[in-house]
Amino acid sequence: MMMSASPPSTIPAPPERIPPGVLAARDYERLAEQCIPADRLAYIAGGSGEDWTARANSAAFGRWSIVPRVLRDLRTGHTRVRIAGEVWAQPIGLAPVAFQKLVHPRGERETARAAAATHSPLLLSTLATTPLEEVAGLLSPEAGQPRPWLQLYLQPRREDTLALLRRAEAAGYGAIVLTLDASIQLASHRALRAGFRMPADCVPAHGSIGVPASALPAGASRIFQGAMAQSARHEDLAWLRGATTLPVWVKGVLDPADARALADAGCAGIVVSNHGGRTVDGVAPSLSLLPAVREAIGSHVPLLFDGGIRSGADVFKALALGANAVLVGRLQLYALAAAGALGVAHLLQLLGEELQACMAVAGCASVADIGPDRLLAVPDFNAIP
Incomplete structure (x- = not known):
């Protein structure tokens, strides 16, 4: 459910320098209050309702500790993974985050620059504020950079969805990622209390999501006949898979x-995800269900994880619990707000180095070596007398 728009209010671009005091990836979250106007930060950091699920996504990682190994030969260690036929330098991608002009006047262009510099995979949102062709033009698969993927919301008219697919195919995108869980997005109370309204210059470049309440007949439910009327069903997924040459x-x-x-x-x-806790407050943390999803689909289906990543240790734990790679959402925006493309590139570097340190301590020379045996469930220390 989209919030109403306010007059344009473009914020200035931050200086392209690493902010002082950034020692770890999660430090970019600490800097967010200094770099993002309070009402926008409330919207970005918030989830739904009282933000319980958004907080639980990050807290879930604290329930696991890493089990060290010694006397392991790690001289050939690396973080490369193969996802959908492409080699990623590390198992960390940029999640499809909408409206990036909220934190930087050049929005997704800066994020694409960071992806190009670090050879990192980028998933572009349907609700991006930069056209998909411009983003693709900043990346070079010929130079070994992963092709961008397009995250897709089904449009009210199939011909509009089809037009997006054709644009993505023509621009060289590598995959379509259909979001299934975002038809319901109840506002964060934190954002409402802060008075957030979407700036008028934050305009989706590709489409929309949801049905305006004004379009509903009298007595119709804003949930069932409104938001859920556009939600994907099995027949929509079958149509989509047949309508594009790209993997879905x-x-x-x-x-x-x-x-x-x-x-x-x-x-x-x-992609195991609860949309950053933005659907309905009280939804289970993504990490809690990751192992069960992996068990259900077996080892042959690629699985990405999205939800609460704040450190390389978090990346390690998600990989150990069944993910092939992870996506970084809010932390990406915090780094973008702090230092533009350089900040996002630095964030990816920090996450990668933190992951490597965890792998070294756990005796894992490759991502394939990271398994559930490298983790130990943390007891409730508050219950220990």
Whole structure:
């Protein structure tokens, strides 16, 4: 459910320098209050309702500790992974985050520059403020940079969805990622209290999501006949897979039975995600259901994880619990606000180095070596007398 728009209010571009005091990836979150206007930060950091799920996404990583190994030969260690036929330098991608002009006047252009500099995968949102062709033009698969992927919201008219698919194919995108869980997005109370309204210059470059309440007949439900009327169904997924030459992934899956059905339907891969806690407050943390989803689909279906990543240790834990790679959302925006493309590139470097340190301590020379045996469930230390 989209918030109403306010007059344009472009914020100035930050200086392209690493902010002092950034020692770890999560420090970019600490800097957010200094770099992002309070009402915008409330919208970005908030989830839904009282933000319980948004907080739980990050807190879930604290329930696991890393088990060290010694006397391991790690001289050939690396973080390369193969995802959808392409080699990623590290198992960390940039999640499809909408409206990036909220924190930087050049929005997704800066994020694409960072992806190009670090050879990192970038997933572009349908609700990006930069056209998909411009973003693709900043990346060079010929130079070994992963092709961008397009995150897709189904449009009210299939011809509009089809037009987006054709644009993505023509621009050289590598995959389509259909979001399944975002039809319902109840506002964060934090954002409402802060008076956030979407700036008029934050305009989606590709389409929209949701049905305006004014378009509903009298007595119709804003939820069932409104928001859910446009939600994807099995027949929509089948149509989409037949309408494009690109592999179709699905994002926003938490239930193991859903994941198994989607894998059986021929989806190219699955993204375990609860949309950053933005649907309905109280939804389970993404990490809590990751192992069950992996068990349900087996080892042959690629699985990405999205939800609460703040450090390389978080990346390690998600990989150990079943993900092939992770996506970084809010932290990406915080780094973009702090230092533009340089900040996002620096964030990716920090996450990669933190992951390597965890791998070294755990005796893992490659991502393939990271498994559930490298983790230990943390007891409730508050209960220990």
